Amino acid sequence: MPKQVKLAAHFPGVNNTTVWSDPRSGSQIDFSSFEHLARTAERGKFDFLFLAEGLRLREHAGEILDSDVVGRPNTTTVLAALSAVTTRLGLAGTLSSTFNEPYEVARQVASIDHLSGGRAAWNVVTSPDAWTGQNFRRGGFLKREDRYRRAEEFLATVRELWDSWAPDALVGDKENGVFARGIDRFVHSGPQFDIRGEFTVPRTPQGQPIVIQAGDSDEGREFAAKTADVIFSRHGSLESGKEFFADVKRRLPAHGREPGELLIMPAATFVLGDTEEDAHEYAREIRYQQVRPATAIQFLEQVWSRDLSAYDADGPLPEVDPDPDAEPLTWGRVRHEKDPLAVAAKWRAIAEEKKLSIRELVIEVTARQQFVGTARQVADSVNEYVQSDAADGFVLVPHLTPGGLDAFVDDVVPHLQERGVFRTDYTGDTLREHLFSR
Numbered sequence: 001m002p003k004q005v006k007l008a009a010h011f012p013g014v015n016n017t018t019v020w021s022d023p024r025s026g027s028q029i030d031f032s033s034f035e036h037l038a039r040t041a042e043r044g045k046f047d048f049l050f051l052a053e054g055l056r057l058r059e060h061a062g063e064i065l066d067s068d069v070v071g072r073p074n075t076t077t078v079l080a081a082l083s084a085v086t087t088r089l090g091l092a093g094t095l096s097s098t099f100n101e102p103y104e105v106a107r108q109v110a111s112i113d114h115l116s117g118g119r120a121a122w123n124v125v126t127s128p129d130a131w132t133g134q135n136f137r138r139g140g141f142l143k144r145e146d147r148y149r150r151a152e153e154f155l156a157t158v159r160e161l162w163d164s165w166a167p168d169a170l171v172g173d174k175e176n177g178v179f180a181r182g183i184d185r186f187v188h189s190g191p192q193f194d195i196r197g198e199f200t201v202p203r204t205p206q207g208q209p210i211v212i213q214a215g216d217s218d219e220g221r222e223f224a225a226k227t228a229d230v231i232f233s234r235h236g237s238l239e240s241g242k243e244f245f246a247d248v249k250r251r252l253p254a255h256g257r258e259p260g261e262l263l264i265m266p267a268a269t270f271v272l273g274d275t276e277e278d279a280h281e282y283a284r285e286i287r288y289q290q291v292r293p294a295t296a297i298q299f300l301e302q303v304w305s306r307d308l309s310a311y312d313a314d315g316p317l318p319e320v321d322p323d324p325d326a327e328p329l330t331w332g333r334v335r336h337e338k339d340p341l342a343v344a345a346k347w348r349a350i351a352e353e354k355k356l357s358i359r360e361l362v363i364e365v366t367a368r369q370q371f372v373g374t375a376r377q378v379a380d381s382v383n384e385y386v387q388s389d390a391a392d393g394f395v396l397v398p399h400l401t402p403g404g405l406d407a408f409v410d411d412v413v414p415h416l417q418e419r420g421v422f423r424t425d426y427t428g429d430t431l432r433e434h435l436f437s438r
């Protein structure tokens with residue numbers, strides 16, 4: 001039997017992948033948008049809906065970066081509301097282990113698991129910058145290398161809390177007047193957390209809600225291999241996907257785990273057309289909507305850490321080099337490229353070879369349109385990536401909110417079903433059952 005494809009729907013909210021200025025784009029904030037995406041994903045029998053989280057608005061050169069759609073409602077509140085308008089779809093929320101407390105996160109995720117009948121997932125992120133911490137009482141209180149130390153103990157503590165109620169603790173014995181029995185006191189004493197008491201939420205339908213991890217470094221991958229159920233990755237291309245997949249799965253046996261116990265789901269965008277040419281033409285249009293001249297200059301400034309506003313986005317790359325020692329101009333975006341001089345050299349070579357302006361270069365190097373083609377072609381590609389172990393499935397990032405997933409569900413999902421690689425209906429009730437058939 002071929003591998004089954006896993007699918008999740010990302011509500012992008014704050015992101016440069018959305019095209020908020022398109023006439024078909026609706027609100028990023030109204031509940032109706034979240035509801036539309038969730039109902040569509042459930043109609044398509046998706047595994048889960050996914051919400052990212054940013055705890056500070058992104059800034060560029062001291063101003064709020066409004067080329068990314070600004071602002072979004074609280075993750076757990078949205079998921080709680082979605083649990084009431086869906087019945088089978090998994091509900092995954094991102095919550096930082098750096099700026100939260102284990103007791104509070106355990107309570108929130110356990111509560112969503114109860115409200116949804118076993119469909120909750122927590123994406124553990126370590127939030128990379130101290131700048132975000134300025135919004136919190138203790139400020140940017142952790143060094144980068146300490147974040148995974150805290151994350152690991154954070155997750156272990158959350159799991160202790162989830163496990164602290166016996167499965168049959170709620171006895172409800174009316175005759176003898178016994179409501180609950182077997183609630184363990186928990187005592188957690190470790191380098192990061194020293195807490196004790198009782199957990200206030202009874203054991204949840206999944207017992208252990210699903211844990212997702214998003215982080216790319218060696219520590220991040222090790223953390224996921226040791227303890228996560230799913231990795232949300234940025235390695236969407238066939239080549240880097242295969243490398244990432246092999247690297248992460250190779251780490252599992254050392255932690256006593258089988259390759260099938262950790263699913264790898266990269267973020268992926270898609271563009272559909274009636275013909276292949278239409279799809280490519282539309283994909284090009286979307287890229288030009290996403291990367292306006294000012295956005296292109298801002299993007300370059302992120303790497304250069306210099307004011308480049310005097311440059312023409314339709315002209316060549318600046319001759320001046322990036323300033324590797326300057327404070328970054330952009331705050332709030334995860335930086336994966338560490339050496340600005342090397343990045344600039346690489347981009348100059350690409351621009352020269354392909355004769356690209358600044359805007360064209362930015363479009364070229366930020367292209368993340370993974371699947372472009374007819375519905376049949378996209379289904380074939382998604383399936384090829386999964387069967388060749390570049391991924392176990394994808395977290396799809398539609399560029400239009402809230403209707404961007406409609407065509408995928410209506411046109412691509414049936415092709416996947418025809419190929420026998422995607423469910424035609426849910427066979428279980430909980431997210432764990434959807435993901436692991438158990």
Ligand SMILES: Cc1cc2nc3c(=O)[nH]c(=O)nc-3n(C[C@H](O)[C@H](O)[C@H](O)COP(=O)(O)O)c2cc1C
Binds near residue numbers: 051096127216217267
């Ligand atoms: C695909 C991906 C998605 C992420 N999403 C979020 C997010 O929604 N919120 C957040 O605070 N951090 C997010 N992060 C940041 C990570 O949790 C982590 O702090 C960062 O990647 C640095 O760790 P690393 O060096 O292990 O990658 C994301 C990272 C990746 C790779």
